Amino acid sequence: MTATTFREARADLERHARPVRDKTCTAAEALRLVEDGHHVGIGGTLYSRTPMALVFELLRQPHRGLTLSRPLTCYEAELLLVTGAADRIVTSWMGIGLNWGLSQVLRHYVERGLAVYEEWSHLGIGLRYKAGAMGVPYLPTLTMLGSDLARMDGTRTVECPYTGQRLLAVPALHPDVALIHVHRADVYGNAQVDGYRHMDVDMARAARRVVVSAEEIVDPDVIRASPFSTMLPHFAVDAVVEAPYGCYPHECYGRYEADTEHFDTYVQAIRDHGLDGVRQYIGEHVLGHPDFAGFLGDVGAARLDRQQRRAKELMYE
Amino acid sequence: MTATTFREARADLERHARPVRDKTCTAAEALRLVEDGHHVGIGGTLYSRTPMALVFELLRQPHRGLTLSRPLTCYEAELLLVTGAADRIVTSWMGIGLNWGLSQVLRHYVERGLAVYEEWSHLGIGLRYKAGAMGVPYLPTLTMLGSDLARMDGTRTVECPYTGQRLLAVPALHPDVALIHVHRADVYGNAQVDGYRHMDVDMARAARRVVVSAEEIVDPDVIRASPFSTMLPHFAVDAVVEAPYGCYPHECYGRYEADTEHFDTYVQAIRDHGLDGVRQYIGEHVLGHPDFAGFLGDVGAARLDRQQRRAKELMYE
Amino acid sequence: MRPTPTEIMTVTASRLLDDDAVVFAGVGIPLLASALARRRQAPNLTIVLEGGIVGTHLVPGRLPISTNEMRAAFGAPMLTDITDIFLFAQRGFFDFGILGAAQVDMYGNINTSYIGTPDAPKVRLPGSGGANDIISLCNEIFIVTAHEPRRFVEQVDFITSPGHLRGANTRAESGLVFGNVSTVVTDLAVLDFDPESRRMRLRAVQHGVPVDQVREATGFELLMHEPLDELPPVDPAELTILRDLNGAAVGAA
């Protein structure tokens, strides 16, 4: 299940300093934290606040044997399966979204035994991160009990010492590296989001190393003016990458809506060309550019503006 | 330890509706939810965001046998001990504050066996509320292990089924009624705070019934404009009481600082007159007025304005 | 203006939702049914979504496709995070849970993981998402799905989301002491569970649907409730609201 125990994760953290120092760097520099065989937690969920600029950078690197975890997994994992970087997905659901049908990439890899999909319930995976974030080796819960998910995942049950209640023990999960996108951060890594937090807080606090990409790098005084919006403190962050539109084509709450037409094109390429459609996508949109800004340049300001406008319309004010 | 088990607390909640309906009422009406023998959770901590308007109303009622719980307990509990309403305090620390020395009221009642102080560590009590809020009968933790607190509280240890790690099992705590003060709420009970949340979220979600007092009752659209500031949803709230300056003489983050001179006077009365000093305080400030507004009228606008000014100076902008 | 099978089951599900209640809705039909209920008998129904949304108001024609996107949050008085919203469910705050099913068996167990076995899957389905949690943690659970023999099987290939497990008291014995999987809503019928055996039984047929058609669409022996009711047809007003809500965003849902 989990490679790093809570004691190892704590020992690692005790040895590791993440001080109040400038941590800004490029995505390529930050991604050096990822090594072959690592468990990489990808923040956000489905097509909301996915750290796409960081994922695209990860695709440029020649990694093997990665495990990916996420609450709900979208096409970013498909890309990492097809390049051969990842061969294990720990999640509760995988597809593009309700309107785009089954993930044919997932089917290809899992049904042939080329990759493993380790399935937990949504809360199950949330409590795995939470146990990790809390610094305990497990948390008790009523969910997943009796299901085949609990059986497949090799979970154990515990009995409450006060009530005798049978509970599922969900084991802590400590990603080696967590990739998180936020609305703003200062150079030290104090990071704020304006919308859903998804499971990012627990994932990052459970992880051994944390890379944050941000729509904007702001002055520390901006952070201090609204300290209750701060999702992660500097001492939970290793690297800060400036990445405007860093979730595109996924959404960033209040900034831009997901570009579902981009998904349509991607899914059509798979329908037409199978895995080669995915390879073409990666070639064109990822490897065809030196960095994420190059991809965004291709997308074009008009389309990004449109997505931004659509987001503004959904703000309740 | 806890009278209500997590199963009873859930069964109670399943039978109990708290719909999107107008829940505004007076403090006296709201406090009808409290019955003799109840466990009353008092929100805030020490002298921060104490629901003082609700506590003062509780003091006007002829209750007996109440248990009070709080993260850190200030003089509100002294008042309820002296009237004879409460005879058990569940907390991690009790006094007025560092500058005012030991609580002589606590000493009087506990050293003579007239009341019980059930002591948990700060995190211990936090996790008791959190277990209750999460709907599980216990949570595992590394704190309190080995201490006499764990022994006195009758806690049990558990072993992690994955790692063998020994952990303390902290039992869920479900207050019968939680009293919570917030900055603003709508009539349905959607409640927002602008500052420290203390342990209020978990306390309220663990409790069977919840009374919210608010500095302001606002239009639901005000709440909807900043939904991430919402601390409690309407379905976790039974009654909403409008109570401007409802924490005075304690502080309400960003609104008014604690009036430490008021504490000085109170403590001096105890030095001079022992428990009679407390009785005089209650007579003058609580029973001498029909409601909390009467008390505030006595305090006077000039003094309230001063506390408000002091709070504004501490806002980092 | 004839209702589609999807519309029939959406309307039927919506009618189960009482006013003043809190419903934890999955995206798609469950969300549509909940939104419809708010415009009909349950104006004060609170819709909760797994993205952390409490009391979403929704914009007709711009319904969300996922429960974690901006659209899902419009007008909500409270937004929190995913894990937190399921912890509300675990505490018992949510009166109803509604969810779909790729495959359901005679004990109301749901499979959204594998067609075939985990070792040799014929089809790897997307997985549980929040379905396992909704069915394990909400107070009363409604399942909404199209009535086809391939969906209604005697035993699911894999229990993603536990209904009554192997019947009788096996659900409670597993530790799932809360939550009653009470009702299955389809385009052909409404079904409940025998109080002793917890086997699925036919409670009512949709308007004009013969019992035999339900039996034929069910891949196991269906118990019969006595008496058996026939549901009223979809009201044109219900259909108008539903299509207005749906707009162009979710297509035929």
Add this chain to the structure above:
Amino acid sequence: MRPTPTEIMTVTASRLLDDDAVVFAGVGIPLLASALARRRQAPNLTIVLEGGIVGTHLVPGRLPISTNEMRAAFGAPMLTDITDIFLFAQRGFFDFGILGAAQVDMYGNINTSYIGTPDAPKVRLPGSGGANDIISLCNEIFIVTAHEPRRFVEQVDFITSPGHLRGANTRAESGLVFGNVSTVVTDLAVLDFDPESRRMRLRAVQHGVPVDQVREATGFELLMHEPLDELPPVDPAELTILRDLNGAAVGAA
């Protein structure tokens, strides 16, 4: 400008705090020591307070009396809640914890609950607050307290906050596998613990303090570290900063 005993131990404690570290400070002397360290050798020290404050900047003359009031939050880049801040500690984010003690014994166990027994208390003290959690969960723990025989006892009446429990490996055996209670700072000395027995031993005396004075102020047999150091005196610059920080708010602390 002679330092008071309280100022001597505050300055000594402050010197233990490294730059770039995170310190979980109790209110009073621990907070003052941390604030002083930030103005001297540790400008990038992050001060965490149990109210949920990460990185408080503090206003000289308006230091907080509690760790849960507005003053404690000034200029902090992050504010969260009480339970959450202790969960950060449990995960291992906090390099240092500093706390005071009403009574401490030869294994570094702290009593802030009872003078006398729980059944027949002579004095009911305020209780743990966050002390038990800080000592159980931070990576390295410093205790700061006045050196008096009634405070330094062979065995505390009640273990509110566990040091090395009954010595040797008993702390780890209780389940407290993390956190090293390393140092006790007083107005007379700095003490540490024998690596085997975990009994307290004298490491260094304050400037000009004879060893016998430390022995006499200690209510149990004190082990001696070899060699024994003498600490440098309080620097006037340290004192100036400390008094500026203190202002009128905390009085003599």
